[in-house]
Amino acid sequence: MSNSLVNLITKSQRSVTILFTDIVDSTRYWGRKGDIKGRLMVDQHNRLVFPVVKKFRGKVVKTIGDAVMASFPDREDAIRAAIGIQQALAEYRRKDDSFTLKLRIGLHTGQAIVEKRDVFGDTVNVASRIEAHAEADEILISSSTASKLSRKDFRMTKKDSFVPKGKSRSILVYQIDWKNTPSVINDINFNSVLPIMARQRAELFLYLSAALGLVYFVFQKYLRYMLVEQERVDILTYSPQQMLTDHPYVISVFVTAALLLLVSLRYLYIIPLLWLRLVKGLFGYALIFFALFYSVGFIPAEFRYNSNEILYESSHLFVEIVSDDAKLYAQHHPYSDVVKSPKANEIYLQVDVVQTDEALWNMVLIKQDVYAWVERLRPASVGVAEARLSSSNKFYFRYMDMYVLLTSLLGLVWGFFSFSVKPV
Numbered sequence: 001m002s003n004s005l006v007n008l009i010t011k012s013q014r015s016v017t018i019l020f021t022d023i024v025d026s027t028r029y030w031g032r033k034g035d036i037k038g039r040l041m042v043d044q045h046n047r048l049v050f051p052v053v054k055k056f057r058g059k060v061v062k063t064i065g066d067a068v069m070a071s072f073p074d075r076e077d078a079i080r081a082a083i084g085i086q087q088a089l090a091e092y093r094r095k096d097d098s099f100t101l102k103l104r105i106g107l108h109t110g111q112a113i114v115e116k117r118d119v120f121g122d123t124v125n126v127a128s129r130i131e132a133h134a135e136a137d138e139i140l141i142s143s144s145t146a147s148k149l150s151r152k153d154f155r156m157t158k159k160d161s162f163v164p165k166g167k168s169r170s171i172l173v174y175q176i177d178w179k180n181t182p183s184v185i186n187d188i189n190f191n192s193v194l195p196i197m198a199r200q201r202a203e204l205f206l207y208l209s210a211a212l213g214l215v216y217f218v219f220q221k222y223l224r225y226m227l228v229e230q231e232r233v234d235i236l237t238y239s240p241q242q243m244l245t246d247h248p249y250v251i252s253v254f255v256t257a258a259l260l261l262l263v264s265l266r267y268l269y270i271i272p273l274l275w276l277r278l279v280k281g282l283f284g285y286a287l288i289f290f291a292l293f294y295s296v297g298f299i300p301a302e303f304r305y306n307s308n309e310i311l312y313e314s315s316h317l318f319v320e321i322v323s324d325d326a327k328l329y330a331q332h333h334p335y336s337d338v339v340k341s342p343k344a345n346e347i348y349l350q351v352d353v354v355q356t357d358e359a360l361w362n363m364v365l366i367k368q369d370v371y372a373w374v375e376r377l378r379p380a381s382v383g384v385a386e387a388r389l390s391s392s393n394k395f396y397f398r399y400m401d402m403y404v405l406l407t408s409l410l411g412l413v414w415g416f417f418s419f420s421v422k423p424v
Contacts, residue, residue, distance in 0.1 A: 016071045017078035017109040017145060018124050019058070020131035021049060021085065023066040024102045042066045045101060048088045051188050056081040061119050067131075071119050075109050075145050079154060082107060082139045083178040084185045090137075091185075104138055106131025109145040129164035130173055139176040146174045155180055204279060207415075211282035214289060220345075225395035228349050229316050277416045284415025289408040296400055307400035314395035317350040319362045319374060326389035328372035332361040339372040348374075350392055362392055 023029075023045055030038035046063065053060055053070045056077040061069045072078035082105045092099050108130055110123035126142065134140040146156060155177035161170040296307070321342045328340040332354050348364035351371060355361075360376040380386040 012113050012115055013111050013121075014073075014114050015109065016073060016112050016114060016119065016123065017075040017107055018112065018119065018127035019053075019068075019070045019072065019078050019082055019105065019107050020127050021045075021068045021103050021105050022131055024104055024136040026066040041101060044099075045103070048092070048190060049085055051190060052081050052084040052088060052185060055185075055188060056084065061117075069119075069124070069128075071112075071114065075107075076149065076153070078107055078109075079139075079141065079145070079149070079176060080184050083176065083181050084188075086137065086139060086178045087181075087183055088185050088188075088190065090179075102136040104131055104134035104136060104140075106134050106140050107145050108142040125166070126164060126171070129167075130171075133162055133164075133173065139178055140173045141176060143172040143174065204276065207279045207283040210286040211279060214282065214286040217290075222397065222401070224347065225314060225318060228318065228347060229314050229395070277419045280419045281412040281414075281416035284411035284413075284418075285408045286411070288411030289404060292404045292407060296404070307398065307403065309399050310396050311399050311402055312397035317392050317394055319348045319350045319364050319376075319390050319392050321346045321348075321374070321390050323387060323389045325387065326374055328364070328366060328374050330372065332356060332363070332373040333358065334375070336373075340366065342374075353392070362390060 023041070026038070026041070029041060033041075042063075042065075045066065046068065049068050049070075050060055053068075056072065057074065058070045058072040058077060058081055061071050063069075070078075070081070072081065085103065085105065089101060089103060093101075106127055106129070108123055108127035110121070110126070112119050112121035112123040130140050130142055140159065141156070149156070156174045157177070159173050159175045161172045163170045321344050324344050326342055326344075327334075327338050328342055330337040330339055333356065348366060350362055351365055352363035353360065354363065354373075359378055361373045362376055363371055363373055366372050375389045376392060378387045378389055
């Protein structure tokens with residue numbers, strides 16, 4: 001075994017508190033009720049346990065059949081999570097007589113090898129043995145977990161000592177009195193959150209990607225014209241390329257946001273159900289929107305009715321850069337100072353037009369109270385072909401645009417209500 005591997009494993013050791021839950025008499029329940037109801041019972045257990053673990057800064061390491069293993073950096077958080085789990089189960093039993101699920105919970109604190117997706121070591125084994133020693137509705141903790149706890153914050157009593165399987169020495173365990181502890185779950189709405197596993201993280205990433213693509217397209221096709229017409233160019237609404245050119249720090253912001261999103265999706269295991277429904281709704285909206293937008297040209301003219309009629313017309317002309325060779329000059333001749341080198345697809349508000357011997361020039365607003373000139377058509381010269389560098393047009397919002405945007409709401413409704421809750 002290489003020293004580098006030993007060093008890597010050694011560096012991953014840290015003090016953690018491991019929590020195990022297990023459903024009491026689950027084997028009998030599966031045998032009596034059948035596989036479907038048994039799986040629903042496990043799913044219900046997970047939907048109660050996961051939000052509590054999350055609230056108290058823990059991490060669900062794995063589910064093992066009808067048991068959950070979670071880790072906590074702080075032992076007090078771990079115990080509060082155990083109390084919250086038992087209180088949540090008790091609350092549901094009070095509300096629903098048919099709900100009879102009961103848990104045993106065990107906790108142990110010690111050094112363990114903590115990796116991204118798992119935790120290894122004797123601490124895990126001892127925590128599992130303590131959970132197995134507990135009875136229904138009971139929380140047991142080891143003496144190492146109890147050693148630094150405040151008796152004012154937690155009600156606990158010595159239960160007994162036992163020799164865990166595979167051990168030669170007995171350990172002392174304490175019982176946590178969770179029934180007489182004030183509720184720690186008042187701010188958790190269990191019906192509004194949904195634990196998600198890896199397969200639904202992948203779905204969520206697909207939905208978010210489609211939604212972001214839709215937002216970008218709608219911005220490029222509609223919103224940026226409306227914003228530029230209001231002379232809001234100072235907030236960089238003319239194009240993403242322009243935004244990145246003028247303000248390179250924006251790249252860092254977007255890259256950081258994207259990385260945070262990816263990381264959060266990787267480690268996220270609980271999310272409000274409404275958010276998931278809305279994200280899938282936007283996914284459905286994007287599907288219908290793009291399908292309609294790109295199929296309009298195939299619709300026979302006699303079936304388009306008034307689709308090409310103008311519903312909204314901009315009061316200004318816009319200059320769109322159509323070539324990367326275009327330059328923004330301080331004056332309307334190519335020998336003046338270059339103010340900026342724009343990219344194709346950028347748009348600017350047109351202020352004036354001047355025809356010179358060399359070319360037709362557009363005067364544009366590039367920043368608040370800052371103007372520049374760009375050639376519309378560069379005439380041909382010896383060895384150089386004629387080139388169009390920019391175009392001047394108005395922005396039109398037609399009935400067809402409205403029809404597409406409104407009809408796409410059907411996709412939003414479909415996505416919102418078709419979201420399927422998968423077992424966890």
